[in-house]
Amino acid sequence: xxxxxxxxxxxxxxxxxxxxxxxxxxxxxxxxxxxxxxxxxxxxxxxxxxxxxxxxxxxxxxxxxxxxxxxxxxxxxxxxxxxxxxxxxxxxxxxxxxxxxxxxxxxxxxxxxxxxxxxxxxxxxxxxxxxxxxxxxxxxxxxxxxxxxxxxxxxxxxxxxxxxxxxxxxxxxxxxxxxxxxxxxx
Amino acid sequence: xxxxxxxxxxxxxxxxxxxxxxxxxxxxxxxxxxxxxxxxxxxxxxxxxxxxxxxxxxxxxxxxxxxxx
Numbered sequence: 001x002x003x004x005x006x007x008x009x010x011x012x013x014x015x016x017x018x019x020x021x022x023x024x025x026x027x028x029x030x031x032x033x034x035x036x037x038x039x040x041x042x043x044x045x046x047x048x049x050x051x052x053x054x055x056x057x058x059x060x061x062x063x064x065x066x067x068x069x070x071x072x073x074x075x076x077x078x079x080x081x082x083x084x085x086x087x088x089x090x091x092x093x094x095x096x097x098x099x100x101x102x103x104x105x106x107x108x109x110x111x112x113x114x115x116x117x118x119x120x121x122x123x124x125x126x127x128x129x130x131x132x133x134x135x136x137x138x139x140x141x142x143x144x145x146x147x148x149x150x151x152x153x154x155x156x157x158x159x160x161x162x163x164x165x166x167x168x169x170x171x172x173x174x175x176x177x178x179x180x181x182x183x184x185x186x
Numbered sequence: 187x188x189x190x191x192x193x194x195x196x197x198x199x200x201x202x203x204x205x206x207x208x209x210x211x212x213x214x215x216x217x218x219x220x221x222x223x224x225x226x227x228x229x230x231x232x233x234x235x236x237x238x239x240x241x242x243x244x245x246x247x248x249x250x251x252x253x254x255x
Contacts, residue, residue, distance in 0.1 A: 017250060044226055056215045063211065067204040070244045071197055078193045169244045176236045179211075180229040184218025 049112035055183040058101035065094035073165040
């Protein structure tokens with residue numbers, strides 16, 4: 001009976017994982033379409049006023065947040081609730097820092113390449129779409145920290161954490177392509 | 187019983203992946219700022235190389251292929 005229950009749980013986990021990956025794939029296609037738009041509309045040109053050092057700094061912040069998310073998920077899988085909470089809180093903080101960096105970029109962007117220009121249109125669409133993903137990721141991570149989720153963790157079920165953290169890493173992967181496409185390609 | 191060292195190993199692995207990603211990101215930045223034209227193939231390649239460790243080690247993409255024993 002116990003073996004059957006365990007098998008059922010594993011099956012459900014596999015289906016959940018497959019569903020999440022299909023969602024990530026479909027979202028990924030949207031990012032690919034937007035990245036392609038950059039080359040179609042603007043070619044490989046970029047404005048000289050672009051703040052490349054800030055782009056690098058926010059990239060590092062996002063990568064660091066991914067590391068914290070990974071550590072949080074690993075801790076959750078091993079039942080280390082304290083470490084899990086600490087790392088997810090760091091991830092949320094770094095996500096907010098990333099959004100603050102994007103806000104600075106936007107302030108500069110409105111001055112030098114407003115959305116009415118071809119580069120501005122691509123820049124604001126891509127970074128805006130990505131920032132929206134970061135924002136939803138932050139909300140998802142806040143949900144993961146709620147007491148109800150932690151009860152599940154204590155019961156050995158960490159699928160909720162795994163799913164939210166995977167989504168967070170996806171947002172990071174998207175930025176790994178957006179950063180060179182918008183800031184560095186020439 | 188042997189979960190603790192495993193946890194430590196996994197946490198250390200996260201730092202190694204992060205270090206590799208930092209190197210790739212800085213290499214991209216140097217390439218993008220120093221090479222004024224024709225850098226896009228190299229940047230594309232570096233972006234793919236950078237995405238790979240995140241997909242494999244952080245997102246565990248190969249868990250999908252793992253079958254039950």
